[in-house]
Amino acid sequence: MTFDVHxxxxxxxxxxILMGPGPSDVHPxxxxxxASPCIGHLDPTFLSIMDETQQLLRFLFQTEHPLTIPVSGxxxxxxxxxFVNLVEPGxxxxxxxxxxxxxxMADIVNRLGGKLIRVDAEWGRAVDPDAVRKAVQDRNPxxxxxxxxxxxxGACTPLEDLSRIAKDCGALFLVDMVTSLAGMDVxxxxxxxxxxxxxxxxxxxxxxGLSPVSFSSAAMEALKHREGxxxxxxxxxxxxxxxxxxxxxxxxxxxxxxIYALREALRLIAEEGLEARFERHRxxxxxxxxxxxxxxxxxxxxxxERLPMLNTVRIPDGADDVxxxxxxxxDYGIEIGxxxxxxxxxxxxxxxxxxxxxxxxxxxxxxxxEGILRAQGVQVKPDAIEAAAAVYAQG
Ligand SMILES: *Cc1c(COP(=O)(O)O)cnc(C)c1O
Numbered sequence: 001m002t003f004d005v006h007x008x009x010x011x012x013x014x015x016x017i018l019m020g021p022g023p024s025d026v027h028p029x030x031x032x033x034x035a036s037p038c039i040g041h042l043d044p045t046f047l048s049i050m051d052e053t054q055q056l057l058r059f060l061f062q063t064e065h066p067l068t069i070p071v072s073g074x075x076x077x078x079x080x081x082x083f084v085n086l087v088e089p090g091x092x093x094x095x096x097x098x099x100x101x102x103x104x105m106a107d108i109v110n111r112l113g114g115k116l117i118r119v120d121a122e123w124g125r126a127v128d129p130d131a132v133r134k135a136v137q138d139r140n141p142x143x144x145x146x147x148x149x150x151x152x153x154g155a156c157t158p159l160e161d162l163s164r165i166a167k168d169c170g171a172l173f174l175v176d177m178v179t180s181l182a183g184m185d186v187x188x189x190x191x192x193x194x195x196x197x198x199x200x201x202x203x204x205x206x207x208x209g210l211s212p213v214s215f216s217s218a219a220m221e222a223l224k225h226r227e228g229x230x231x232x233x234x235x236x237x238x239x240x241x242x243x244x245x246x247x248x249x250x251x252x253x254x255x256x257x258x259i260y261a262l263r264e265a266l267r268l269i270a271e272e273g274l275e276a277r278f279e280r281h282r283x284x285x286x287x288x289x290x291x292x293x294x295x296x297x298x299x300x301x302x303x304x305e306r307l308p309m310l311n312t313v314r315i316p317d318g319a320d321d322v323x324x325x326x327x328x329x330x331d332y333g334i335e336i337g338x339x340x341x342x343x344x345x346x347x348x349x350x351x352x353x354x355x356x357x358x359x360x361x362x363x364x365x366x367x368x369x370e371g372i373l374r375a376q377g378v379q380v381k382p383d384a385i386e387a388a389a390a391v392y393a394q395g
Contacts, residue, residue, distance in 0.1 A: 016329075017361055020337035021151045021310060022179070023201035023208050024353035026265075030206055033264035034257050041254045050244065053259055056266035060204075060274075061196065061214050062187035067237065069244040070200070070210040070262055072255055075178040078197025078211030080108060081235040082174055083145075085215075085223050086195060089113030092141040094171065096127040098157065099150035100340050101176055109145075112231070117141055123342065124153045124312070126305040129161035136169050142222070143195075144171045149180035151202075152340045154301045154312035154349065156180070163192040172219055178202055181212065182269055183281045183309040183353060194219045200258075203281070203309055205354030206265035209258045213237075268355075281308040284357045287391040288350065291366040294387035295373075295380050300347050309357065311350040312343075318378045321345050324369070332368045362388055 018025045039046050058068045071081050083105070087093055093114040095106045098121035109116045119135045121127045127146060136144065144166040149156055159175060166173035172194040177186050181196075183203030188196055194216040201208035215223070215237060223230075223237055230236040234252065243251040269277060285308040289299060292313050300312040315321055321338060325348070328334040337349035350365065366384040373380045 015333060017332070017334045017364070018353075018356055019351050019361060019365060020335045021202075021349050021351055022199070022353060024203070024205050024351060025356040026205055026207055027268055027355045029268060030261050030264045034207070034261040036257065036260050038256050041256055042248065042250070046254075046256060046259075047248065049259060049263060050254065053263045053266065054244065056263060056270060057212050057214070059270060060182060060266060061212070062274075063189050063214055065188060065214045065216050066220055067241045067244075068212070068214040069240065070259065071197070071213045071235065071240065072209075072252060073211055073235075074201075074208050075197065075199030075211050076104070077235065078178070078199065078213045079104065079176060080232065081211070081213055081237060081240075082195045082197050083108045083112060083114075084232045084235055085230050085237045086143055086172060086174065086219060087112045087114045088226055088228060090115060091143070092117060092139055093143045093145065094119060094132065094136050094139070094141040096121065096132060096144075096146040096157070096162070098125060098127050098153065098155060099123050099147065100152035101147045101150060101178070105145050105147070105176070124155055124300045125302070126155050127157040127162070129165060132162060133165050136165065136171070139169070141169060141171045143174050144169070145174040145176075147176040148186065149177070149184070149307050149310065151179045151310050151349070153343065154299075154307050154310045155305050156184075156307045159186075159191045159193065166194075167192060172216075172222060179307070179310060179353070182277065183357070184278050184307075185274070188214055188216075200262055200265065202351075203354040203357075204262070204265050204269070205356070206261050207258070209255060210262050212262075278308075281352065281357050283391065284352045284359065284362050285309070285311060287359070287388040288352060288362045288366070290391050291362065291384035291388040294383040295366075295370060300343070309351060309353045311352065312339075312347045313350065314347055315345070316373070316378055316380075319373055319376060321348070323376065324348075324372055327372045327375075328365075328368055331372070332364065334365055334368060336365075359392060
């Protein structure tokens with residue numbers, strides 16, 4: 001067999017409009033930062049870039065937590081980092097499950113030998129605080145964990161009530177903010193969150209590869225008072241925090257260029273301002289939903305439980321799920337997501353995350369979808385663009 005190097009062409013992924021569950025569109029400034037020269041991870045210039053990245057992350061998480069850093073790895077690494085550091089065999093851990101990512105949390109707790117208190121909620125709905133309170137009463141959970149923004153369903157679970165329940169039973173409050181961070185308010189300190197993790201490729205609009213993680217003093221105390229060592233060497237936050245802290249103790253090599261990219265993405269967020277950014281996400285979400293409903297489609301999640309950055313719409317009768325998504329991608333370069341688990345073939349997941357949450361994308365998507373469905377013989381009412389425009393006209 002001969003090996004022909006010329007069979008491997010120049011890399012050319014093409015341009016897409018990323019309106020799925022992540023990654024989202026990356027701003028050109030972030031791509032440019034990514035292409036900056038790679039320097040040593042202990043170079044004084046890089047050390048100050050690490051410091052600035054931590055400052056920007058604390059701004060985004062709205063926190064004074066002692067540890068707020070990007071874990072090297074995707075959102076799932078952040079999830080694992082939180083549990084592996086805070087759970088020891090035999091610890092009771094309450095996990096709310098209302099979608100795919102909640103089931104993953106439960107899986108991790110079981111793998112760590114934790115005693116799982118699983119609180120299930122309907123997929124497509126927020127978690128009911130009363131059900132959680134009932135499940136943890138007379139128990140002694142070390143952690144109460146919830147997914148703030150369930151990307152698999154588009155449901156948002158408000159954090160305030162659950163935070164109070166966690167405090168009342170003396171548990172640490174652990175929150176998945178992979179999809180919510182940078183798209184809606186997730187003020188860690190105000191909301192009493194002890195451990196949070198996110199991902200760079202959703203509303204931060206950076207490529208995938210880093211997982212912002214934040215631990216409160218209480219979480220750091222719990223880590224310090226573990227009986228045994230953290231079973232993951234790579235994700236041991238006591239070592240990772242010495243690497244990111246003043247000592248700069250070598251633990252692993254930070255992915256230098258990804259840190260550049262994250263720093264630039266965070267700088268863009270700070271320039272826009274958090275409240276302006278959240279309002280932009282809400283507005284484009286309202287316009288998209290208005291358009292979809294005008295076409296005659298219905299959303300999976302009740303109005304007051306919907307996420308602004310991930311919209312789950314029921315696939316209309318007669319539409320071919322895969323064919324529609326293929327046509328969106330090949331004819332318009334638009335990526336959206338299909339349903340997961342029981343929702344496969346039943347819903348589309350339309351992301352409006354970070355840089356991709358804009359009027360241009362909303363209107364293009366609505367008109368592209370309308371055209372594709374008509375071509376497939378699906379009945380579509382004609383007023384989507386007007387309905388979206390009416391939302392934007394509200395000023
Ligand atoms: C995307 C996502 C994850 C997993 O992140 P990866 O970057 O894919 O590892 C976890 N939780 C939620 C809510 C997500 O949306």
